[in-house]
Amino acid sequence: MRKLDINNRRYLGSKYKLLNFIEKTVNENCNDIKSVIDVFAGTGVVGDLFLKKGKEVYFNDYLKSNCYSYKAFYEPVKVDIKKIENIINKYNGMQIDGENYFSQNFSDTYFSSNDCRKIGYIRDDIDKKYNEGKINEREKSVLITSLIYSMDRVANTVGHYDAYRKIENIEDKFFMYMIDINKNGETKSHISNEDANEFIKEVKADLVYIDPPYNSRQYCDAYHLLENVAVWNKPRVYGVAKKMDRTNLKSKYCTNKAVEAFDDLIKNCNCKYILVSYNNTGDKSNSRSNAKISDLQIKEILEKKGKVKVFEQSYNNFTTGKSTSIDHKERLFLCETAEVCEKSQIQLEDSHYFAKSPLNYTGGKYKLLPQFENIFPKKIDTFVDFFCGGANVAVNSNANKIIAIDKETNLIRILDLFKNYDYMEIVNKLDSIIEKYNLSNTYKKGYKFYGENSSSGLGKYNKPYYLKLRDDYNHMKDSSERDFMFLTLVIYAFNHQIRFNNNGEYNMPVGKRDFNSSIRKNLLEFCRKLVVKNISFVNTDYKKFKLDSLTSNDFCYFDPPYYLGDASYNENDGWNENKEKELLEYLNEVDKHGIKFALSNVTEHKGLKNEILINWAIENQYNIHNLNYNYSNSNYHLKNKNQVTKEVLITNY
DSSP states (O other): OOEEOTTOSOOTTOOGGGHHHHHHHHHHHOOSOOEEEETTOTTSHHHHHHHHTTOEEEEEOSOHHHHHHHHHHHOSSOOOHHHHHHHHHHHHTOOOOSOOHHHHHHBTTTBOHHHHHHHHHHHHHHHHHHHTTSSOHHHHHHHHHHHHHHHHHHOSSSSSSSOOOOOSSOOOOOOOOEEOOOTTOOSOEEEEOSOHHHHGGGOOOSEEEEOOOOSSOOHHHHTHHHHHHHHOOOOOOBTTTTBOOOGGGOOGGGSTTHHHHHHHHHHTOOSSEEEEEEEOOOSOSSGGGSOSSOHHHHHHHHHTTEEEEEEEEEOOOOOOSSSOOSSOEEEEEEEEEHHHHHHHHHHHHOSOOOOOOTTOOTTOOGGGHHHHHHHSOSOOSEEEEETOTTOHHHHTOOOSEEEEEESOHHHHHHHHHHHHSOHHHHHHHHHHHHHHTTOOOHHHHTTGGGTOOTTTOSHHHHHHHHHHHHHHHHTSOSSHHHHHHHHHHHHHBGGGOOOBOTTSOBOOOBOSOOSOHHHHHHHHHHHHHHHTOOEEEEESOGGGSOGGGOOTTOEEEEOOOOTTOOSGGGGGGOSOHHHHHHHHHHHHHHHHTTOEEEEEEEEEETTEEOHHHHHHHHHTTOEEEEOOOOOSSSSOOOSSTTSOOEEEEEEOO
């Protein structure tokens, strides 16, 4: 069977013929591109170009029909090719007599009546097979995309679905081809179905490629039929063109708000380079074809981010057939972002950038690391991080050897996952659990898919699925699978906290967030740090650590639960006065061994003073360093903003 490639579609504004131009521009002007965001991905051919070059690619489009295509071609899930081929062969051999939604609404318009009956039957059957568990989500995407691509080859149109040709007797032409996919799913791809301006706030890459709509012609109008088939909610259709309600699919880039929308988009790009495709379609005979953003406006907006270069190439574009295009040129606006690029260069030159733990552990010290760097010893043989938590401090140490200690067994098991598995292995495993339990995945689908937004969060949607996962975890024996389940729970839990009841069951309620782009980015950077570190994670109580194993060239850092704190680890008498005194006595022993130490704590909180801590530091002539803190994930939030919390670092040197 002949198979269709990703570019085998008729699509307005497709950049397939411009790929060489785009590639040449990037190769000659952009350095060290490892990741690319395709904000308005369309058919996906530009993302495909970079994916084949080994780049990590983020595909996004607001049309679900396009997103099914990205999933089909690139989603990292295995597909049974033979099974799909057999299904398609059976479809092609069928003669469908009964009527269905598609034939009732579209017969003898874009397709013949017989072809409509077959298309409708096939689409119904794809959902049936998926609901019965006979095909997985990616296999469903392969079948839907194969159907859409095959329809597009024979549709009675001029290449879009704003109208159909008036033909009395439409021939039966439909034949379903399979698309040519990466069967093993081994790609660095990420797929989202979001509004572009919301999507761009959630992602970061070296290069952002932007190919927005140019004029008044809405893509949801041009491809409403294929979008209808993809979503398959069977809506009422109306008018000669048989369109469904597309209100929620209208793009601001096709309206007088285009400039405002573009400005907002560029402002939120987090990248080294921005590459914008746009063309000189202004002042054409048909006003609907006029460009909504001028070249000058594009250049001025981009110059707010950095240095801009403009490249152009003659191009005979695919139009709707109602306008003419003389001396048409496709333009590429390349912006090298000033501040982000500078920062990226620093990070490339200096391996000592700070990686943030993906665990968002309560009281984590990521934001204090620049201050710690000025206080900690410059040269350390062995760095011991007691009460390591999310390991923000440990993983960013430049010591020759790092030991991260915590008595929370499950926490150490997660940290070992980060060390023993590579980034993509972890991501694929988590995504598999997320799909299995039907948890939200805004990284791939956005908030809109779940009927929620960032402000309200995802707790209401996720709660029943989260509780099922939590229950399964609590009744499962130890295994690597259970560890990945626990990591998933922590990501979806309230404030990402770790807490167990007296029966040893994890009992945190569901939170507002999910495995979003921010956590994925932190995970990637954290794993990259671990690869180059001589680090071990140890599950033990700090008092069991043998100080005799250390020398004066070593360093101990302590970040215990705070006696004055309100965090979950202080519940049920978790940390009390006796434990505070025991720790301070242990620190005196560290000092007696001639080992440098630093202790994180608060001397004042909510109007209370830790007199035990203050007196101990004064009596032993230890140094108290006052710190500026700004925690985003800890329970230091005060109703009375005038109440002072004094974060300190106490050292014996």
